Amino acid sequence: MLTALACLLVAAPIQGDTLPALNACIVEYALSQEGHTVARGECWDLAAAALDLCEAQWDGLYGFGRRYDPKKDPIQPGDILRFEGVTMETRTTDGSERYTFGEHTAIVVVVPAPGRITIAHQNFGPVGRKVSQLNLDLASLTKGRIHFHRPVP
Template sequence: MSSHPSENIPLALSTNWFLATPPTFPYPELRAHAPISSATYTWEYIERIDPDPSNLNTHPGVLSQDWTVIGAVQWELDMSITKIRVQWNTSDITNTLRSDIKHLPSSAHGPRGYTRELTREQLLLASQWYAPHILSFARSRLGTTVADGECWSLASAALQHTRGAAVREGHEPPQPSTGRVHGQLVLDWDVSSLVPAAGILQAADVRAGDVLELSDAHFRHIRVLLGGLASGEENVQVGEHTAIVDAVEGEKVSVVEQNARVEREVSVGAYDLGEMVKGRVRVFRPVGGNGTEKMSLNGLLLATDHFVFKLPPGLGVVYSGDWHAANPRETPDPEFQNPPPHTTL
C-alpha cells in the first residue's frame, strides 16, 4: 500500500466502471486501495453534433455525447479528499477517454497547520454527534486498563471508538487525538492570567464529552474540621494529565480518567478550578475533519467544479445534475493533474 491513500490511485479504466448508469463509485479497486470514510459522485452529459467525415454535406451530422463523471472519496486516515474525473465522447470512447485526479487536504486545515475555527453552532453539533459515544466508551471502562494505561490513552481510544460509531450513523468521524490535541480548543485558561475561575467553564460552553488537559497544575483544598475549630489543607499537583469531561457544575469539572487516583486504571475524579492556585487548563471539543458538516463531500463536489459550456450555437444541452462541466477539449481544468489517457492500473 502507498504511504498515503492519495498516492498511486488505481483508476481501473479498463474495467469501464464509469460507463454504468449510474456509475459504479467507489469502484472495487478504489475500495481496496485504502479505508474510505465516505464517498459521493455526480455525472452528466452534453449532446453534440459533429460533421460526418464520410459525407460533409450530411445534415445535421453525427450525434454523440460528451460525458463527465466526477467522484470524491474521503480517506479514513486523515479525512483528506481525492477527486477523480473521467471524460469521454460516446462516438469513440477509446480515443477520447481521459482521466484527472486532484487531492485536497482536510478542509479543516490550512497552510502551516492552521486549524479553521468552527462556529458555536458547529461545535454544539459536534458535541451532539460525538459526546454520547465518547462518554459511553469511557464509563464502560471504569475499573479496567485501556491500552498502555496512560492517561492520554483513554481519550485516544474513546475518540477512535467514536470514529467508527459516527460513520455508522452517517456522520463524518471526529479527528483522532494527536499528542495532547483532541479537536478544537474551546478553553485555554492559566491561573497566572488573573482571570477568575468563576464562570469560565460556562462562558466556554465546556460540555460532557470534551477532553480536559492539565499542565503543571496545583490544586489546594481547605477542609474545615471539628465544626470550624480546625482546618486542614490538601494539595494535589499534576504535571501533564488528560481526562474526559463527565459533567460541569460551577467551577467543578467531573471527569473519567486513567492513571490518576488509581494507577493505570480508569476511574472517576473531579477538579475544582476555584481551588487551582497554579497551572494551565485546556479543553478540547472533538470535531470532524471537514468542519462537522454532514455529507460534506457533496458540497465540495459541487462547489469546486464550476466550469462553463462552450457549445456550437443551436445545440441543446441535457443535464443530469445542477452543475456545469466544461467540454474537455476546450476548457481544461488547470487544477487537475492530467495522467496520460487510457491509464490501466
C-alpha cells in the same frame, strides 16, 4: 450503561440541554472503562481510545479537538482536558485536598455546576493505571494550565 448515561445527561445540563452525539459517545466509552486499564494505562490512552472509537477528528497527539476558553464556552461532558504543571488546592473545615498533575489528560464526564467537573482518567492516584473518576473545582487551580478541547466530528 444507558442508565448511567441518562443520569449523566440529567446531572450535566449544558446550553440548550442537548449533548452533542460525539460528546455522548466519548462519555459513554469513558464510563464503560471504569476500573479497567485502557491500552498501556497511560492517561492519554483513555482519551485516544475514546476519540478513535467515536470517530472524532484529531491529530493523534495532543490536538484532541477544538481548543476553547471555558470562560466563553460552557464545559460539556465529553470534552478532553490537558493539564500542564497543574496544582489544585481546596481547603475545607475537615482539612484540605491537594492534587498535582504534571502532564495529564482526562475526559469530562459530569458538569454538576459551573466550574465544577467530574473527570474520568487513568494513571493517577491510588488506583494507578485503571480508569477512575475525580471531582474537581476549577476555582481551586493555584498553578499551571488546563487546556480545554471540544471533540470535532
